[in-house]
Amino acid sequence: MNATNGKKHAEAHMSEFMDIITASNLTYGQKLIHLAQAAENCEHPIPTTPEFDWFFERDAICDMHEGNAPYRPRYICCDMERFARQGSDFLRLDAPDNLDDLLMNLQILYQNVPSVTGRPVYVGQLDRLFDPFLDGLSDEEILPRFKRFLNYIDRTVASGYCHANLGPEDTRAGRLLLQADAEVQNAVPNFTLKYEEGITPDDFARLALKTSMACANPAYANHRMHKHTYAAPVDGPADGYTVVSCYNVLPIRGGAYCLDRVKLSQLADLATSPEHLLNELLPNATGALLEYMDARIKFLVEDSNFFQTSFLAREGLIERERFVGMFGMIGMHECIEKLLGPGHVYGTDPEANDLADQIMTKMTNQVLAWDAPYSEIGNGRYMMHAQAGFGDQTSSTPGVRIRVGDEPEVFFDHLRHCARMHRFFKAGVSDIFPVEPTAAQNVDALLDVIKGAFAIDDTYLSFYPSDSDLVRITGFLVKRSEMEKFARGEAVLADTSHDGEGNWRANHLADRKVRLG
């Protein structure tokens, strides 16, 4: 780098830093996070190949703005139940012997769990965590505690990517958490109910659905499909997985090193024909991204010292061997549109759907043939994830979803399409459906739909009432009222309201087809 270039770089950085420092619509905490990322991005320790650079410059592959020098994994899924059993030497916390101690210990731990957002994306499988501590307490004593705890997470973590899990079993703690969540009407944490017919009683599922119709939470994961994805940790939860952020299915007591993605929507711009994409561009882009992921993960594991120094690893709340890299994709809808032209609408046209299937088959086979470093829990492989986007990104519909406005007329046809495309993604894929508010009076109908969809191997579903203040963007929840505030130039507590506001407008999410009408 010569002197002039160096000065230009410094000036560019200064202006970026000053923009953050002087912003009027960011809170202090948000500025801190932005400044840290801008600083991290001054370093470039991860080597890239010419192929990677070529696709990256054309926006056909993307590093999700995770930062140039990863010093913590993207997503961390601590074994909170282990934490509840043993306390923490590092945090100087004894194992809790009552609910109040447990809640306080967790609040302290959350402050010390990093992620790509700087805050925890996973706060625990709360029903399993709390249930053993409820004996001797009445519902009236528990509910205010749960509500305070949920408000604490909402106001301190303040990121819609933060997630809690419930189920599949019916528990007293699960029921009270649902009741508390409906009352507090928060966007954080996002809740997933692990659902399996035969294990999750209808009565508990109905309560969950009533809650979804009251506060857009929880969403529903097909437990039957997910529970064998990862081996269970020693002395840990038998199902071995948890759902975090925008529906990433990850190993408990582990997590994800990184998430990188192929932007099929942009890759199609480079293609002269479907064959060109399938036989040249797709294998080359996939290969380039796989090599990049290797380098990223090696830096994190070998050079960043995260796993070597974090008390989370030392105390067994995470195990390096239970982390995986997520290989993501986005923009199938636009990719097919560009390859086949108008008249072949992805989601409804058989030729369009078959081509999508072919693309996913090819990409998945290549990813699953790659020897991934440090991916013991993935049997030496990266995990496929249908990435759902962020911010105000346009022209790329999330993962394999059908673009808003092109949804099939009949809801069931939509669900069949979802199930067909879900089969490629072991680390998460999802769909979002606004539903008629009157469905609250017939939650059995929603339950029938979930049972039907999960029976045909759909893996993940979420609903929100079409008139709700709490709405889902890519998967995360925000309040419409908060997005409106940010749009007026005001600072708001949860920074996912920033991502949500742009995305909501850019992708016409208010026009999602309302289902069950």
Place this chain on the structure above:
Amino acid sequence: MPSPLCLKGGTRMELFAPVNKVIPFSLVDGPGSRCSVFLQGCNIACAYCHNPETQNLCEECGLCVEQCPAGALYREGRHVRWNKDACVQCDTCIHVCPHKASPKIEWLTPSEVFAIVHSYQPFIRGITVSGGECMLHAHWMRELFALCREAGLGTLIDSNGCVPFEGHNDLLDVADGVMLDVKAWDEGTFAQLTSGDVRVVKRNLALLAERDKIEELRIVVVPGWNDPEATIAGIADVLDEKLAQTKLKLIRFRRFGVVGTLANADSPTDERMGELEALAREAGFGQVELR
């Protein structure tokens, strides 16, 4: 128009019914997720009918053919025909029809309708056949329900109660239950509101209660036009000890879709509905729901 009973395929007698539409999913036609089948043609004409275009079969007058902006209607001999693929669902035909009918119907066999509803499994738990008045096609419905039962689908009848269920035990054998309207109790009031005979409804009420086939009873409350207090008391009297297992739905009259005398009539107040709900609970209904 084919006759309701005719030969199909040369060997088997197959029944046809005029199908107005099949809705893949309904939230309001019985428990859970259900597919609703609406048949064309009714034997009464309620003043508050929300789908007046389902009351009659096409008279072949052809007025709609001239008005269709999409060219989806045409004459074949003296018959009016509908080209489903060309139709843009603007409903002009329905608005111009002087006979409270629709040219947009299809005469379908039970197996043809079954193929449609079967394609919605596993997302639905059952089907509900409505109208018009579906009991005008009881034999057809029996065939359809038998096919549904075999496929594990639930079967409900949505009826105005003005066609006798007597003599239709074979239908009731394959039906899970009946969602029955009791539109008024006094004979004169009922006749004025519906042009029908409430004595048939009362006989059906007793018969269905006896066979444990009442899925729910419904009273639409229309201020000044019916007698919900007398209806609640009358039903309680007929059902007797079965009342505690019976669900009653009290439905507010809403003018949406209504034509004629009641097109601008008011809905009952919340207080009025609340009073009736309290009365029904006091009478001993197992479940009372306001809609």
